[in-house]
Amino acid sequence: MADYEMILAERRGDVLVVTLNRPDRLNAAPPRMFDELREALADLNGARAVLVTGAGRAFCSGADVGGGALGSDDPGNTTFTALTAHYNPTMLAIADLAVPVVTAVRGPAAGIGCSLALAADFCVASDTAYFLQAFVNIGLVPDGGASWMLPRLIGRARAAEMMMLGERVPAARALEWGMIHKLVADDALDAEAFALAERLAAGPTVALGLMRRGLGQALDCSYAEAMNREAENQRKVRGTADSMEGGMAFLQKRKPAFKGR
Template identity: 40%
Template structure:
């Protein structure tokens, strides 16, 4: 299928979704939102796709919202930005966090505004050494959206989250790694291959169990210890009934490499 704003590839059980508006630093317009959502919805139900890589073309990962797509004339009525968030950004974040398989984000350059928070919504973030993260909302008098006010305090703490959100300073990939925002920093020229290697490894693993891990960790921030212990019990019950668990145990006992099916 031909897309206007993204590139899509399926290879070795991995779905590769690449933002492809490099001249606009891959900022989101309505067309990109619709195309990204269509692909992610399809992959969430496709058992042949067992891991997802989100990346971008050009010199930047994503500059967030394309302001030209919602330009406001001086004498025009104020736009309803909440409607835009409700229609596009919130569903996008939910598609990523609810995806029942690992989602890797490969950040090749600046990730600003919603672009930074879309990256944080992914399960594992690899960033090129030249990459950076900017909570640019405050420069326009706006509030971090796309889950920014939820992710940031949880991954870097309140003080750092407040500083990033109120100052809008650029955070280097190395500093983001030191602060626990991302998983790994990679040399620029090795980023794509490292993301593919990681995705193919995850796709070969018991991905049903990985989906339960994802659910448990994403839920933990709002649970009491008692609630989380009960959730772990319930998810472990599901995991123990899976074909992947049976295969893993049999492979261990037979001293062979397991062949997982993601179910």
């Protein structure tokens, strides 16, 4: 794997593990961190699932505004450029990945870090985790796709609560709201999240990739369009080796051994 300044990336079996690596700043994310994350995701090199986590006691405390990364004499345009040239392309790259994505969250997932955590197919959070949209407290608006993502995950009323009141949502409440997949003890987080990523990596990769993309598109299309896309996707996966293996395993009453193709 390539060497990076702000993240760590390593293959563990069929899982690409990416760690946000600025623990001294609670993994606050300058634009460069998201560029490196996007570069790592573009180099899957055969990985069949991705796990994103944070070093130390935080997932990501947000964009690194305090570190001066977005400061300038024209802050509005500087922030616009940082979002459109760095953060947003990375969020779109995650949405377009052909393999499942898991995030492991401990401590704060705030601002762009909240968007990143919830962009995964499965967000596993420790009992220390919390999710925060604090923009209102500094006179800004949510970004990183939060205004699209949150209403779809938790409904308009709860999304408004998060965005317009700017209060922490502890992991237990996030689970109750259906925002995350699972809540675990802090010392079990790494193992639980990796086990889930490993399970996904052992699945039928082509079908899983089409599923995640279909889920992302489902709320923005008609019923008929969704069914047409399902039919097209079935045509794509029906001839894969994994589909053939799944059928044979069913007939032979055994567990399938998917190869990701």
